[in-house]
Amino acid sequence: MKVIKNIGLIICFIGFAIFTASIFTGTNKVSEEAFNNWASQKVKSEFFIEKAKKEIVGKELSTYELSNKIIQIAKASNEYHKSQKEITWDKIIWIKWNKTSKDFVYPLVRASATGWVTNNQGLFFWLTFGLAILGGTIAFLTDYKLLGPAGIKNNGIFQHSATNRGALGMLAFVYFVGFYVLLYFFPNYLINPILSVNQVSKGLSGNESSQWFLYGFMYCAVMTVFAIRMFIKYRHNNYQLVRTGVVLFFQIAFAFLIPEILVAFNKPWFDFKNAWPLNYTFFFDYNINNLIDSGNLGIFMLVWGIILTLIIVPVMVYFYGKRWYCSWVCGCGGLAETLGDPYRQLSSKSLFSWKIERWLIHGVLVFAVAMTALTLYTYFAEIESWKEVALGFSAYDIQSTYGFLIGSIFSGVIGTGFYPILGNRVWCRFGCPLAAYMGLIQRFKSRFRITTNGGQCISCGNCSTYCEQGIDVRAYAQKGENIIRASCVGCGVCSAVCPRGVLKLENGPEEGRINPTEILLGNDVDLLQLMNEK
């Protein structure tokens, strides 16, 4: 079995190696047509076009050379225009490290890719995704035997370098962060990986694949393989089985297939489960306009999005706690509960982290609300979003700051990239504004709680150790108190790992939900009353 597992891991590794190596092997040949097409949308400067035609068009270049050349020419062009007596500002090409590559360079590089991968997209898919998925599945399936009989099998987690911030963990960390940086800011270097799913994209929506399609497909593939791991690891625990199945379904159907199919029918790409303020672009002017212009379905999407945030989310949190979203529906939660599960024990349980967490997550919520309020104000006051509103800032500035800091860096690079260091759920715990919003409801007005079973707790600390949200569950359990915390996402693992059957996630009457105790059940009845009713 161990041999089979290693074979699986090797196959998976080969898939990843090919995938990763392909980043460095891309070649490009910009055709006249592709260039004109691109330049007509992106460039107004004749200087740039003339120079680019000489240096780029028709030449065989590596992706790296091509990307560099485009930026060099843009800089030269800017210098030229700035040296003119009268500067024609619309001919200046705006250069910023986190924008230029993805908005300006990427489209041309994407359209001009050549080489083996371009001609063998189908085969390349199988060599990358095919091998990685196959190998990963084989490796995890062997757990069925290797882990032994069904039950909690966390053996060796703190002794393995991948799951205890060792060398393998650090390697995963660098890989994750690297991938997110390329994905968000330099997709021009991901052309071959993007091409690997080109046929899938064409089959689904008829469109060429983009970096976002690659990300969506990868997301689903990773979640599926790691869901297999969850199904085996928790095969004795129906709560985990049902929850993992449901969250996987919502990711594949709602975040991936339905939006792509909508696009195939010329409708807006729309994820019906993605609620504002996690979906922070929902109230951006371009999104509202896009939906309004998309007929009845678009109007329905707009109304649905508002109802989802204002009615469905709070009502569901009241009845079931925020877990209904965070660990049953949400894509971020879905990834955290599958890919992230091996890292859950790394989240810090210190009081200090809790303090940071509360400032950060509520800070992001305030930021998101303020940004949206400003956006809607400019929208209804019919101010163009790029026009200054106050203090030299425009609504657009605020939006792009949020998009960069929160949308890309926090939720992506840090939120997922830091799994191997800070535990899964980094984003959900410290950053997600929707989680903050639902947390406030869960803390003050909900039927959800984790019940502590009388005096059975032995303070072992498994619950706290495996809480991905960094809640010190034991601190409550050993006092006989129910756990009522804004941050609890109801993953149910504290209850699963408890060796004494102390914890149960429940939805019950609000009365008696919060039960501060001094003395636990099991002691002298008079003392219980004396102390607890004081």
Added chain:
Amino acid sequence: MEHIVIIGNGISGVTTARHIRKLSDKKITIISSETEHFFSRTALMYVYMGHMKFENTKPYEDWFWDKNKIELKKALVSHIDVDAKQLKLANNETFSYDKLIIATGSKPNKFGWPGQDLDGVIGMYHKQDLEELEKLAPDNKACNRAVIVGGGLIGIELAEMLHSRDIPVTFLVRENSFWSGVLPEQESALINKEITDNHIDLRLGVNLKEIKADENGRAKSVTILETGEEIPCNVVGLTAGVSPNINFVKDSKIETKRGVLVNRFLETNIPDVYAIGDCAEQREAIGERRPIEAVWYTGRLMGETLAQTICGTKTEYKPGHWFNSAKFIDIEYQTYGWVWAKPKENEARFYWEDQSGKRAIHISYDKNTRQFIGINTFGIRMRHEFFDRVLTDQKSVEHVITHLADANFDPEFYKHYEKEIVTKFNTENATTIQLKKKSWKRIFNKA
């Protein structure tokens, strides 16, 4: 300011300190030679198994003690001078107290077996034992086989620990079935099977004759008394129960038997000296409880109670209804009330076991009055509050069977077995009990 000195930083001593601090601003010092900070002894096994780091076993962060003005002193107490109200420490220092609380817990039993003090022979109780085990048995190359002597809770935990690192384990149990002094026959058989299902070499009804040493004085084999079989091994775990850790008390004026003798107020024969937790022995047993109870929660209860007395509200130690829990490899066990290994004369029993052999409940009740006496539950979690109330209100076995859905504490979406259980009960007792649906109203009804 009155100076309260607590010897031992386990659950009993620490609970007392915390509650004294809640109630007063007395000066508090906790003395321990084991570790600097309080940790959960029950979690040591998870450190070896890699489920947790030692750091994770500490219920309070290290700043907690300073913040709550609880002084910690790492030292070993060698003698108590009750007249001078002074402790003598192993480094010959003296240390004064106004009130003294002895909470030194237990130590593993050794019964004078030949070779019991050899290298490679360990108990599984202290943090030092964990460190020793990590050295002796890091993997199955350094340790080809381990033999465990003594079939109790610590024995099966040690077996599970070694098994988690694929180290072959032979488990010698004196009784004819695992823990059969406590568990009725059926449950004991169920756990026997769980042990052998995990490929642990379980030997029932055997005693240890001797442990033999190799030329370096390290244990190399174990001989069984009954069969004379010699089992080669690298590590021997002695887990034949524990007894109070009170050697340093014996040459003082404090009265001891197996443990430090205390009355119901947890007072010893000497004023201002108290004993709690595993090391305390009740002069008269409370209810059906044993005079010495080495159980996590009773240590905590005593701590909660004694803090009241120390802070001026003299309070009798009155543990409520008996309950306990454990985990046997993958099978969770809880018990509420009393289910004796052998039924007493007035007792009748109801036993149900799932086809899988991994789940069972065993209920004891009075033959004549049909009053519920206790329940053992395996692989199904039950609500403590439910059974506590049933026992207080002296409800009947029929009441319990009818309301099993209220009692269930398994996670959501788990399969429910209540219907099956009720059907079996009805068949055996010619009753027509209908299972009642779970009711939040009843669960929360305090009356």
